[in-house]
Amino acid sequence: MITTKLQNLGRATIDTIAGFGRSGVMLFGALVGKPDFRKGFPLLIKQLxxxxxxxxxIILVSGLFIGMVLALQGYTVLSKFGAEGMLGPLVALSLLRELGPVVTALLFAGRAGSALTAEIGLMKATEQLSGMEMMAVDPLRRIIAPRFWAGVISMPLLALVFTAVGILGGHLIGVDWLGVDSGSYWSAMQANVDLYQDVVNGVIKSMVFAVIVIWIALHKGYDAVPTSEGISRATTQTVVTASLTVLGFDFILTALMFGG
Incomplete structure (x- = not known):
């Protein structure tokens, strides 16, 4: 009984390490080498x-409602201390530091990440990747690389859009519904939000999350078992693994950036 459990643990550990190795080799093969901008740029634009x-x-709608909820809950708490004027900084800092990058990454994993895994897994199942290799076309450079760079470029921009829409949603609830002074909302936000400490660190977070999500999505699709069941399992693993990894790295980055 104990021997069987140890064997299962060892097998799982070896499989995990082997998976890390395969994902690293895949990304290295896709990104390292002389870039061909003439062929690669149209592929990048399409993937963007x-x-x-x-x-x-989905980013716009989610950002709007999360900003509205933040303002509503924040006003309820701040009004107990007579600090309604700090509603602007509360909404902005919550979105810039945490909710913008994290929620965008989770939505990105659920929407774009799962789609990428399913797409590449289906290409593998229908032997399109093997066909490219037979025609002397590197599938890593043609399929993986444009999608990787498109994800790394897109997600930080989506996180900024999410944050901006969330701040406007907070203004809609706080000022137009709850009666917070508009000048106080914006001036307090301007006084308490730092460009480098808050905005730049939030962008760095979203860039790290973008690499994590897109890397996991591409690897799960490229490494999927080429059957309908295998592709379905890989798609589920993409969302679960990417979401948990993002949350874990969020704690690490928050401790490094804002932990004092």
Whole structure:
């Protein structure tokens, strides 16, 4: 009984380490080498649309409602201390430091990450990747690289859009509904939000999360078992693994950036 458990633990550990190795080799093969801008740029633009633009609606709607909820809950707490004027900084700092990068990454994993895994897994199942290799076309450079760079570019921009819309949603609730002074909302935000400490660190967070999510999504698709069940399992693993990894790295980055 104990021997079986140890064998299972050892097998799981070896599989995990091997998975890290395969993902590293995949990314290295996709990104290292002389870039071909003439062929790569149109592919990048297409993926920016598929990954970034098509994710914009869910980001806008989610950012608006989260900003509104933040303002409503924040006002309830701040009004007990007579500090309603600090509603602007509360909403802005919450979105810039935490909710903007993290929620965007989770939504990105659920929408774009799962789609990428399913797409690449299906290409593997239908032997499109093998066909490219037979035609002397590197599938890593043609399929993986444009999607990786599109994800890394798109997600920080989506996080900024999420934050901006959330701040406007907070203004809508705080000023237009709850009666907080508009000048106080914006001036207190300007006085308490630091460009480098808050905005830049938030962008850095979103860039790290972008690499994590897109790397996991591409690897799970490229490494998927080429069957319908295997692709389905890989898609689920993408969302779960990427979400948990983002939350874990969020704690690490927060401790490094804002831990004092």
């Amino acid at each position: 649309y598929v990954i970034g633009v098509l994710s914009l609606l």
